[in-house]
Amino acid sequence: MEEITIKDIARRCGVGISTVSRAINNHPDINTETKQMVMRVIRETGYIPNNSARNLKRTDARCIAVLIKGITNPFFSSVIQIIETQVQKKKYAMVMQHVETYEDELDVALELIKEKRLRGIIFLGGAYRHDSQKLAKLNVPFVFSTIGTGQDEGEKTYSNTAVDDFAESQKMVNYLLDLGHRRIAIIAEGSDAESVGQLRLEGYKKALKDREIEIDERLIYEVKDQADPYSMQNGYAMAQQLLASGVDFTAVFAIADFLAVGVCRAIHEAGLRIPEDISVAGFDGIAIGEFYTPQLTTIKQPVEAMAEKTAKLLFNLIEGKCGHEHIIFPAELVERESTGKPNPEMLFPHI
Amino acid sequence: MEEITIKDIARRCGVGISTVSRAINNHPDINTETKQMVMRVIRETGYIPNNSARNLKRTDARCIAVLIKGITNPFFSSVIQIIETQVQKKKYAMVMQHVETYEDELDVALELIKEKRLRGIIFLGGAYRHDSQKLAKLNVPFVFSTIGTGQDEGEKTYSNTAVDDFAESQKMVNYLLDLGHRRIAIIAEGSDAESVGQLRLEGYKKALKDREIEIDERLIYEVKDQADPYSMQNGYAMAQQLLASGVDFTAVFAIADFLAVGVCRAIHEAGLRIPEDISVAGFDGIAIGEFYTPQLTTIKQPVEAMAEKTAKLLFNLIEGKCGHEHIIFPAELVERESTGKPNPEMLFPHI
DNA sequence: ATGTGGTTCGGAAACGATACCAGAAGTAAA
DNA sequence: TTTACTTCTGGTATCGTTTCCGAACCACAT
Numbered sequence: 157m158e159e160i161t162i163k164d165i166a167r168r169c170g171v172g173i174s175t176v177s178r179a180i181n182n183h184p185d186i187n188t189e190t191k192q193m194v195m196r197v198i199r200e201t202g203y204i205p206n207n208s209a210r211n212l213k214r215t216d217a218r219c220i221a222v223l224i225k226g227i228t229n230p231f232f233s234s235v236i237q238i239i240e241t242q243v244q245k246k247k248y249a250m251v252m253q254h255v256e257t258y259e260d261e262l263d264v265a266l267e268l269i270k271e272k273r274l275r276g277i278i279f280l281g282g283a284y285r286h287d288s289q290k291l292a293k294l295n296v297p298f299v300f301s302t303i304g305t306g307q308d309e310g311e312k313t314y315s316n317t318a319v320d321d322f323a324e325s326q327k328m329v330n331y332l333l334d335l336g337h338r339r340i341a342i343i344a345e346g347s348d349a350e351s352v353g354q355l356r357l358e359g360y361k362k363a364l365k366d367r368e369i370e371i372d373e374r375l376i377y378e379v380k381d382q383a384d385p386y387s388m389q390n391g392y393a394m395a396q397q398l399l400a401s402g403v404d405f406t407a408v409f410a411i412a413d414f415l416a417v418g419v420c421r422a423i424h425e426a427g428l429r430i431p432e433d434i435s436v437a438g439f440d441g442i443a444i445g446e447f448y449t450p451q452l453t454t455i456k457q458p459v460e461a462m463a464e465k466t467a468k469l470l471f472n473l474i475e476g477k478c479g480h481e482h483i484i485f486p487a488e489l490v491e492r493e494s495t496g497k498p499n500p501e502m503l504f505p506h507i
Numbered sequence: 508m509e510e511i512t513i514k515d516i517a518r519r520c521g522v523g524i525s526t527v528s529r530a531i532n533n534h535p536d537i538n539t540e541t542k543q544m545v546m547r548v549i550r551e552t553g554y555i556p557n558n559s560a561r562n563l564k565r566t567d568a569r570c571i572a573v574l575i576k577g578i579t580n581p582f583f584s585s586v587i588q589i590i591e592t593q594v595q596k597k598k599y600a601m602v603m604q605h606v607e608t609y610e611d612e613l614d615v616a617l618e619l620i621k622e623k624r625l626r627g628i629i630f631l632g633g634a635y636r637h638d639s640q641k642l643a644k645l646n647v648p649f650v651f652s653t654i655g656t657g658q659d660e661g662e663k664t665y666s667n668t669a670v671d672d673f674a675e676s677q678k679m680v681n682y683l684l685d686l687g688h689r690r691i692a693i694i695a696e697g698s699d700a701e702s703v704g705q706l707r708l709e710g711y712k713k714a715l716k717d718r719e720i721e722i723d724e725r726l727i728y729e730v731k732d733q734a735d736p737y738s739m740q741n742g743y744a745m746a747q748q749l750l751a752s753g754v755d756f757t758a759v760f761a762i763a764d765f766l767a768v769g770v771c772r773a774i775h776e777a778g779l780r781i782p783e784d785i786s787v788a789g790f791d792g793i794a795i796g797e798f799y800t801p802q803l804t805t806i807k808q809p810v811e812a813m814a815e816k817t818a819k820l821l822f823n824l825i826e827g828k829c830g831h832e833h834i835i836f837p838a839e840l841v842e843r844e845s846t847g848k849p850n851p852e853m854l855f856p857h858i
Numbered sequence: 859a860t861g862t863g864g865t866t867c868g869g870a871a872a873c874g875a876t877a878c879c880a881g882a883a884g885t886a887a888a
Numbered sequence: 889t890t891t892a893c894t895t896c897t898g899g900t901a902t903c904g905t906t907t908c909c910g911a912a913c914c915a916c917a918t
Contacts, residue, residue, distance in 0.1 A: 162904065166868095171870070173905080208904080209904035209905040212905070214873085251600075253591075254588055266555075417799075447739045532876080563874080851882070
């Protein structure tokens with residue numbers, strides 16, 4: 157099976173290879189009839205230009221990369237799918253790469269850029285701002301999207317899409333407070349000092365402070381797990397510790413739905429009811445939350461819209477149509493079965 | 508930011524470019540010291556060979572593709588991760604592409620092969636055998652892996668990895684029969700006549716026949732959903748129909764865990780208990796099954812092992828180390844909370 | 859006739875790497 | 889010293905494409 161090349165097409169058409177190239181690439185300097193003839197032959201022969209040769213010659217390889225930290229992100233599939241659609245619409249190629257740790261990501265990005273001559277990078281589901289200055293030195297546009305994980309604050313030398321984790325977290329805690337809860341435990345993330353989870357934790361603290369409710373450190377649990385902090389296992393383990401601690405509480409706010417699922421399981425196994433005895437709230441809005449028993453009260457992120465915007469943002473940057481943008485999406489508090497009024501019996505005087 | 512090329516390295520080292528190439532590619536014909544010196548300079552300069560140029564020249568572009576049908580497959584993330592590890596170990600590149608329909612897949616594969624000069628393709632989570640003859644005509648090795656979805660029968664002009672869906676399905680139904688169930692409903696898949704779901708359905712029928720239990724068509728539900736048959740929504744909808752049908756049953760076998768989750772939810776909303784009133788069994792062994800309430804009885808597929816083997820199989824084919832292999836993995840019946848003895852009260856005489 | 863300008867085209871030089879080939883240098887045997 | 893062989897090296901053609909440059913052609917004004 158020999159490759160069919162642009163030369164073959166030229167020969168079959170009785171034209172020069174430049175003419176074929178012009179036909180393929182929509183160059184203006186070509187006769188309309190010639191172009192149609194060439195295109196017909198190309199269709200007939202099933203010729204497809206060799207991408208390596210193209211990219212080698214072109215200064216602009218039509219290719220972007222998507223780097224994913226934390227592939228267990230439940231939105232992963234749909235996000236990828238949406239980005240892919242955008243990429244195809246632009247006639248670009250896309251490479252995906254999974255990165256294990258924050259340290260890896262820069263190396264991987266660098267390697268990809270040189271090897272594949274990328275035009276842009278999307279960073280999915282991580283907190284990469286540490287390296288954003290370094291990345292900025294490469295002259296490749298990049299967009300962070302903390303879809304399903306959160307955003308960060310600080311100086312903006314990059315583009316990103318996110319929800320306002322701080323505010324949304326506050327929203328959820330306020331909702332629990334409005335239900336009458338005063339002793340609210342939180343399962344947060346503590347593996348990275350500047351992480352998403354910390355923003356959600358800050359939102360929790362702010363909400364309590366605003367109501368002048370004392371923050372009890374014994375109700376704050378932080379998952380320490382570099383690889384995959386937002387797992388059901390971790391939620392389960394933290395909730396077991398919480399239940400065994402003897403500290404009283406009437407609600408648990410897990411800063412990710414997967415954590416919440418683990419929390420629910422632990423509470424169930426302890427023989428307590430949700431929400432009659434303890435309310436559980438999550439964050440993210442994963443699909444299973446609707447089918448879980450009890451259905452999960454959560455903050456639902458507009459994942460599809462975020463993914464689409466992320467891709468469009470990158471292409472705008474590539475085409476020089478805009479500078480850095482920081483788009484914050486509104487999230488929605490979805491009230492479901494897992495939260496209700498507090499059970500006074502769960503409260504006892506502290507020593 | 509200028510690209511740094513093999514010429515720059517050669518100049519800096521005071522050697523010819525062939526020597527640098529030899530150093531990079533572990534050719535035998537090079538002095539050890541020279542090689543070390545070149546490699547040192549390469550490290551210092553951070554030089555990375557341009558992949559397009561390499562692939563253009565080489566007859567063998569070190570690149571494989573992974574085509575994914577049904578990106579919602581819950582194992583997707585871990586499977587990709589494992590395959591990626593194998594690919595990196597072989598110093599190959601990997602492109603991933605999502606395909607919408609069975610019709611798309613061949614076109615996509617063809618285009619990829621020519622454009623990127625692939626050495627091999629892995630088809631994930633689909634039933635592609637229709638096209639396997641056509642694919643065989645391309646001289647590119649490919650492996651089907653029905654990880655999380657099943658396998659097929661028929662003539663073997665390809666390699667694949669799978670579990671024995673027919674036998675495993677029988678295993679589950681036998682388990683339910685052993686518990687005492689006689690009226691077992693099944694939520695299967697009916698969108699594709701030759702699909703995975705059909706194999707599992709056949710296993711169900713076989714198990715019943717072996718015990719001489721009459722098959723009641725009113726207990727057989729087939730999801731018709733090209734895009735994503737194995738969804739919680741579909742399980743939910745089918746179970747609602749089943750419950751509303753007035754036909755009696757004491758157990759439901761959903762041929763995918765996601766379907767089972769939807770089934771559980773519908774049963775719960777109907778005010779029935781699992782497993783006291785109705786037993787529910789799934790298939791696949793997704794993570795959430797362990798944290799769901801009730802915990803899901805299921806057939807657990809050895810996903811990690813399957814993914815690893817799939818990748819290794821492809822590389823063996825590429826390297827000509829083996830011919831077509833069809834590896835069937837043993838799956839495990841995991842008995843959990845969602846199944847128990849039948850409740851006689853759920854049975855009533857049929858008209 | 860000659861010059862001018864605009865289309866449309868083909869030739870040829872890149873792009874960055876690999877691989878073949880020939881030759882230099884070194885070693886061992888005659 | 890010559891021959892033969894091994895080990896190592898550099899030059900160069902080549903992969904398939906794009907792009908620059910110049911040429912051919914036509915129309916039209918000079």
